[in-house]
Amino acid sequence: MKTIVYYGSTTGTCEDLANRISAALGGADVKNASELGGEAADYDLLVLGTSTWGDGEVQDDWFSALDTLKGLSLAGKKVAIFGVGDSESYPDTFCGGMKAIYDAAKEAGADVLPGVDASDYNYSSSAAVIDGKFVGLALDETNEPDKTDERIAAWVSKLK
Numbered sequence: 811m812k813t814i815v816y817y818g819s820t821t822g823t824c825e826d827l828a829n830r831i832s833a834a835l836g837g838a839d840v841k842n843a844s845e846l847g848g849e850a851a852d853y854d855l856l857v858l859g860t861s862t863w864g865d866g867e868v869q870d871d872w873f874s875a876l877d878t879l880k881g882l883s884l885a886g887k888k889v890a891i892f893g894v895g896d897s898e899s900y901p902d903t904f905c906g907g908m909k910a911i912y913d914a915a916k917e918a919g920a921d922v923l924p925g926v927d928a929s930d931y932n933y934s935s936s937a938a939v940i941d942g943k944f945v946g947l948a949l950d951e952t953n954e955p956d957k958t959d960e961r962i963a964a965w966v967s968k969l970k
């Protein structure tokens with residue numbers, strides 16, 4: 811399955827996780843979200859990641875990329891989403907940025923793969939939780955870095 815990872819990252823955390831997810835996938839292409847263009851439609855699986863800024867929003871690299879994503883025709887393509895946040899400092903908006911990516915991918919007609927069970931996280935609310943599940947893989951390098959490798963491995967094994 812031809813796979814690419816696009817990420818948005820301010821201080822490098824989401825970028826690092828994008829590379830770790832790529833490695834877990836066996837070496838997928840990796841690009842910054844600001845470079846997202848028509849080439850995205852050449853892939854079978856798009857893995858889309860953002861850290862969370864503001865009040866549960868996507869990281870800046872995604873601002874114009876979300877519009878580009880919405881305009882693509884991704885029918886028959888798979889999308890998997892991951893989000894990076896800080897559940898202790900931002901418990902009310904934890905990893906909320908994933909929701910805007912989810913909405914854009916749906917608008918493009920993609921098949922968005924299931925996310926992870928929210929009961930595994932210490933947070934109080936998130937726009938990215940639907941029916942008890944995050945719309946993607948939630949990661950918290952600030953408070954739970956020791957859980958990250960295991961979370962990535964479990965999620966990637968389901969994507970494959």
Ligand SMILES: Cc1cc2nc3c(=O)[nH]c(=O)nc-3n(C[C@H](O)[C@H](O)[C@H](O)COP(=O)(O)O)c2cc1C
Nearest residue numbers: 819820821822823824861862866895896900904905
């Ligand atoms: C000003 C500011 C706002 C933030 N807002 C949120 C938020 O709403 N929800 C969340 O889960 N994390 C939030 N975070 C935490 C970041 O997403 C987290 O530090 C992340 O690891 C940064 O990743 P990056 O270096 O890839 O951008 C915020 C951090 C800062 C400094």
